[in-house]
Amino acid sequence: MTAELPPGLALQKVDERIMTLNVGPQHPGSGHMRIVVQIDGDYIVACDPDPGYVHRGEEKMAEYRNYITNIPHLERPVIHDSCNVLYPYVLGAEEILGIEVPERAKYVRVIASELNRCIYTQYWLAIYGIFLGHSTMFMWPAGDRELLIDLMEKMSGARVTHAHFVPGGVRNDLPANFEDACLRQVNYFEKRIKEYAAVFYDNPILISRTKDTGVLSKQDAIRLGTTGSVLRASGVDYDLRIKEPYDVYEELDVHTNVMKEGDSYARSKVPWLDMMESCNIIRQALQKMPKSGSVRTKLKPNPKTKGPETVYKRVESGRGSLGCYIVSDGKTEPYRVKMSVGSFRNLIALPYLLKGEKLGNMPSVYWSLNYWPVEADR
Amino acid sequence: MLKDLVTPENANVFVGKLGDILEKAIDKPLGYAINWGRIWSLWPVHIETACCSVEFGAASSPRYDVERFGIIEAFGSLRQCDLVVVQGTITRKMAPRLRLVYDQMPEPKYVIAMGACAITGGLYFDSYNVLPGIDGVIPVDVYVPGCPPRPETLIQGCILLQEKIKRMKARKFV
Amino acid sequence: MSEETEKPTPETTEKSVAKQEEVIELPALEKGLSEKLTSKFGEKTSIAFVKENRVRVDVKKEDVHDVAEFIRDEMNFDHVESVTGVDFPDDKEIEVVYHIGSYTDNSLANQVLTLATRAPREDIPIPGKDGTRLPTLRDIFYSVEFHEREVFEMLGVYFDGHPDNRRLLLPEDWADLPPLRKDFAIKGR
Numbered sequence: 001m002t003a004e005l006p007p008g009l010a011l012q013k014v015d016e017r018i019m020t021l022n023v024g025p026q027h028p029g030s031g032h033m034r035i036v037v038q039i040d041g042d043y044i045v046a047c048d049p050d051p052g053y054v055h056r057g058e059e060k061m062a063e064y065r066n067y068i069t070n071i072p073h074l075e076r077p078v079i080h081d082s083c084n085v086l087y088p089y090v091l092g093a094e095e096i097l098g099i100e101v102p103e104r105a106k107y108v109r110v111i112a113s114e115l116n117r118c119i120y121t122q123y124w125l126a127i128y129g130i131f132l133g134h135s136t137m138f139m140w141p142a143g144d145r146e147l148l149i150d151l152m153e154k155m156s157g158a159r160v161t162h163a164h165f166v167p168g169g170v171r172n173d174l175p176a177n178f179e180d181a182c183l184r185q186v187n188y189f190e191k192r193i194k195e196y197a198a199v200f201y202d203n204p205i206l207i208s209r210t211k212d213t214g215v216l217s218k219q220d221a222i223r224l225g226t227t228g229s230v231l232r233a234s235g236v237d238y239d240l241r242i243k244e245p246y247d248v249y250e251e252l253d254v255h256t257n258v259m260k261e262g263d264s265y266a267r268s269k270v271p272w273l274d275m276m277e278s279c280n281i282i283r284q285a286l287q288k289m290p291k292s293g294s295v296r297t298k299l300k301p302n303p304k305t306k307g308p309e310t311v312y313k314r315v316e317s318g319r320g321s322l323g324c325y326i327v328s329d330g331k332t333e334p335y336r337v338k339m340s341v342g343s344f345r346n347l348i349a350l351p352y353l354l355k356g357e358k359l360g361n362m363p364s365v366y367w368s369l370n371y372w373p374v375e376a377d378r
Numbered sequence: 379m380l381k382d383l384v385t386p387e388n389a390n391v392f393v394g395k396l397g398d399i400l401e402k403a404i405d406k407p408l409g410y411a412i413n414w415g416r417i418w419s420l421w422p423v424h425i426e427t428a429c430c431s432v433e434f435g436a437a438s439s440p441r442y443d444v445e446r447f448g449i450i451e452a453f454g455s456l457r458q459c460d461l462v463v464v465q466g467t468i469t470r471k472m473a474p475r476l477r478l479v480y481d482q483m484p485e486p487k488y489v490i491a492m493g494a495c496a497i498t499g500g501l502y503f504d505s506y507n508v509l510p511g512i513d514g515v516i517p518v519d520v521y522v523p524g525c526p527p528r529p530e531t532l533i534q535g536c537i538l539l540q541e542k543i544k545r546m547k548a549r550k551f552v
Numbered sequence: 553m554s555e556e557t558e559k560p561t562p563e564t565t566e567k568s569v570a571k572q573e574e575v576i577e578l579p580a581l582e583k584g585l586s587e588k589l590t591s592k593f594g595e596k597t598s599i600a601f602v603k604e605n606r607v608r609v610d611v612k613k614e615d616v617h618d619v620a621e622f623i624r625d626e627m628n629f630d631h632v633e634s635v636t637g638v639d640f641p642d643d644k645e646i647e648v649v650y651h652i653g654s655y656t657d658n659s660l661a662n663q664v665l666t667l668a669t670r671a672p673r674e675d676i677p678i679p680g681k682d683g684t685r686l687p688t689l690r691d692i693f694y695s696v697e698f699h700e701r702e703v704f705e706m707l708g709v710y711f712d713g714h715p716d717n718r719r720l721l722l723p724e725d726w727a728d729l730p731p732l733r734k735d736f737a738i739k740g741r
């Protein structure tokens with residue numbers, strides 16, 4: 001970068017050459033955040049992410065509502081992954097309130113959670129397509145995800161904000177003939193996403209834009225504490241569905257997808273492979289699910305807690321491990337709720353990866369971190 | 379006779395008067411044509427503010443395909459846009475930026491407030507960092523309620539805005 | 553996982569048998585972890601609870617740096633998942649909780665070690681300039697960088713030695729109390 005500069009640039013001193021660029025919040029390639037980058041010619045020399053444009057104080061609000069009424073607003077950080085984002089909170093609340101979950105509800109939860117993971121990943125993939133200027137890759141995932149949204153709509157009644165998980169189970173039982181419809185849609189969906197390889201993942205333009213950009217080595221992925229697909233793309237085999245199975249994941253056969261490269265291409269491919277795994281899990285869960293039975297342990301409107309307690313529960317969401325730390329002081333409202341979200345944990349990798357990268361690669365590196373700003377800001 | 383009337387001193391006044399008369403005469407058809415052009419080019423600024431942007435994105439997906447109405451086409455520069463769709467919560471950090479974006483847009487510009495949060499604060503009515511609706515920041519033309527509004531609702535809101543523009547005085551902005 | 557991670561489970565031997573009576577069924581691994589900490593630091597640490605997959609250690613703020621270093625070097629934990637500040641106005645203290653996990657050690661993959669420490673709390677906070685301070689753990693766990701920035705702005709706990717204690721999520725003109733303190737009341741409540 002320093003050795004052979006073009007003639008015009010060589011005349012200037014380094015400090016004069018460096019330019020500060022604001023990317024966002026009004027920018028097609030930034031989402032709901034601002035990234036301040038300093039560039040020298042075409043190369044990024046420093047990057048300072050500035051999140052917080054959607055900081056809505058969820059954690060403070062949770063202290064004023066009881067364990068049930070917290071549900072709707074705690075799922076808002078990621079409305080298209082709303083089952084997964086509620087999952088750790090619901091697991092924690094169950095432990096604090098001391099309730100058992102019926103067996104069938106656990107399977108319904110697994111199905112809903114996997115469907116949501118696909119819905120989330122499809123949206124993410126669609127936006128990734130836009131960021132790379134590949135409009136077919138916006139249209140295909142955005143259209144196919146409606147199939148699964150239909151299923152979730154049948155199951156819970158809402159398009160994206162389901163509020164389906166409650167402490168004690170799920171809100172409603174599955175509608176009639178849901179299993180058949182689900183199996184049909186999921187099979188078709190799996191067939192569809194396999195076609196993405198031809199148009200996207202084997203596309204030489206995509207490969208040349210994402211291969212070997214933003215390489216995160218295995219040591220750094222561990223040191224920076226990244227999670228989810230970013231971690232697995234760097235060669236660390238870590239998935240909470242296997243390592244710390246919750247609900248009925250123990251009884252299901254779950255595989256992880258690990259890639260060694262750690263570049264943007266690997267980071268964009270791992271979630272896609274995970275979607276196929278989700279289809280497998282849904283099929284298994286549909287098979288093993290008890291055919292009847294209750295799906296919810298009913299609670300009083302203002303449930304009593306067992307006493308002071310702290311719990312930390314975590315699940316594997318679409319963006320990686322999602323932890324919820326609840327401190328209860330024995331009242332009906334939680335004393336403190338903290339969501340430790342995957343997006344926020346992956347954000348630290350952004351300044352690290354962008355250093356020395358070309359400015360044109362910024363969108364592809366940024367969005368490959370599986371980052372959803374609303375979730376990171378909470 | 380005209381020569382007597384128009385002296386070098388009052389030439390400007392006279393031409394201005396003539397323009398007014400001319401404009402009055404063809405206002406109706408001209409205004410209609412201008413408005414007709416405007417309603418089919420409602421291009422939004424690319425500013426996402428919160429979770430409603432998921433449904434905003436879904437509105438351009440193949441199932442809803444809002445671009446068939448000639449509206450809400452994803453577009454780059456705000457200098458060429460004439461619509462702000464406020465996609466949800468406006469936090470205290472975002473509000474000055476939203477105003478800045480609005481101020482930089484050329485006239486005419488329209489605003490759709492999408493989602494309960496943009497209308498009243500919605501779920502976050504008691505949060506410390508959320509504005510109770512965006513009316514205090516920018517003027518709103520159409521409110522689209524819902525949390526989040528379904529894409530159909532957003533399309534309906536846009537069609538309402540088109541109806542509204544049709545009845546507006548085009549001359550105000552000429 | 554690669555070879556270097558396949559280490560035998562640490563400390564599952566005689567030590568864990570000693571205090572079996574107190575808690576009914578205590579998982580051996582978690583017990584081993586807590587024993588290891590107490591045998592090194594003795595009085596300085598107090599094990600708050602040992603649950604399935606979760607161990608919680610309370611330490612004084614002077615010792616948190618040493619304990620964290622020990623956790624990283626000797627116990628194979630390698631990243632921090634979350635840093636939480638909890639305000640306790642009655643005790644005049646703010647608790648900061650680190651949830652520490654491990655990617656490299658396969659036997660620890662389901663473990664979360666909770667390291668809790670407390671900073672003194674001032675009634676009228678001047679974030680960054682008053683006595684609400686803790687030593688930073690960023691030189692030990694790099695991953696705490698943004699988390700500690702968040703705790704600083706949300707509760708006003710200044711981390712000594714943190715290279716970049718700036719505001720992260722709140723608006724630039726925030727001049728009120730740090731919002732997650734208990735005496736900051738939100739409107740209408």
Ligand code: SF4
Nearest residue numbers: 430466493494495525
């Ligand atoms: S209206 Fe609902 S979906 Fe829209 S931004 Fe507000 S909380 Fe999110």
